[in-house]
Amino acid sequence: MSADTGKHFRTPLARVRGRGAAKSGTEDFWLQRVTSIAGVPLTIAAIIIGMLLLGRNQAAVAQILGSPFVAVTMILFIVCIIWHMKIGMQEIIVDYTPNESMKLTLLLVNNFYSWIVGLISAFAILKMSFGV
Amino acid sequence: MAETRSLERRTPAARPLSPHLQIYRLTLTFLMSGFHRVTGFVLYFGILLVVWWLFAAASGPNAYAKFEWFIGSYIGQLVVLGYTWGLIHHMLGGIRHLIWDTGRGFGPQEREWLGAATIVGSLILTLIVAGISYLAMGGPR
Numbered sequence: 001m002s003a004d005t006g007k008h009f010r011t012p013l014a015r016v017r018g019r020g021a022a023k024s025g026t027e028d029f030w031l032q033r034v035t036s037i038a039g040v041p042l043t044i045a046a047i048i049i050g051m052l053l054l055g056r057n058q059a060a061v062a063q064i065l066g067s068p069f070v071a072v073t074m075i076l077f078i079v080c081i082i083w084h085m086k087i088g089m090q091e092i093i094v095d096y097t098p099n100e101s102m103k104l105t106l107l108l109v110n111n112f113y114s115w116i117v118g119l120i121s122a123f124a125i126l127k128m129s130f131g132v
Numbered sequence: 133m134a135e136t137r138s139l140e141r142r143t144p145a146a147r148p149l150s151p152h153l154q155i156y157r158l159t160l161t162f163l164m165s166g167f168h169r170v171t172g173f174v175l176y177f178g179i180l181l182v183v184w185w186l187f188a189a190a191s192g193p194n195a196y197a198k199f200e201w202f203i204g205s206y207i208g209q210l211v212v213l214g215y216t217w218g219l220i221h222h223m224l225g226g227i228r229h230l231i232w233d234t235g236r237g238f239g240p241q242e243r244e245w246l247g248a249a250t251i252v253g254s255l256i257l258t259l260i261v262a263g264i265s266y267l268a269m270g271g272p273r
Binding site: 055 | 227230
């Protein structure tokens with residue numbers, strides 16, 4: 001420890017605060033907890049909404065999904081779980097991918113997939129909401 | 133010191149690897165941990181079903197009819213049932229992890245109980261959701 005501090009002038013605390021070259025570390029961990037807490041009530045709400053819409057025709061489904069309360073709930077659900085699943089899949093990719101180029105490719109695909117799926121869902125809900 | 137380290141990195145020695153999954157006894161917590169990751173992985177693709185539903189409903193009657201045809205088929209119903217179970221199981225497993233995040237529930241009985249509650253709870257809740265849905269769709273025909 002003393003030999004370590006002798007090499008540079010920064011205190012151990014300052015170096016810890018710098019968090020090394022990555023400059024971040026626990027953001028994904030924390031966001032995974034945040035989205036999991038929010039995800040519980042939102043998932044229950046989404047399941048109930050899905051059950052209430054069973055067997056109805058397209059016009060009725062679009063009208064109900066587009067009504068303000070349901071639309072906002074569904075958008076929150078989509079944003080929350082897609083954020084959550086993006087971080088989760090990222091964790092799986094970095095855990096199991098042996099080589100660097102494949103890891104990078106899969107991380108890119110994960111990013112694109114999450115954004116595309118999220119935007120399609122949000123667009124569909126907004127379209128039903130604004131009725132265009 | 134720095135020079136020897138970089139030399140070592142250039143030629144990685146064939147060192148023995150630590151043992152993996154195969155050496156551990158199968159326990160409920162082990163199984164539930166794996167199942168949490170597996171359900172998460174499957175739900176990642178299962179979301180496409182929700183996206184299809186939303187997009188079809190936004191597109192119009194023809195698109196929605198195609199979606200309904202798939203959902204009404206035996207495979208479609210199986211997929212929806214599986215997705216629902218996966219979602220509920222992952223949700224309960226997540227609650228278990230949140231309890232652990234507070235530092236509680238690690239005792240030998242508590243962790244067994246939480247594991248059992250996850251699997252039994254998810255099955256019961258899925259059956260309730262499926263049962264209500266079945267009756268809402270007109271029950272036995």
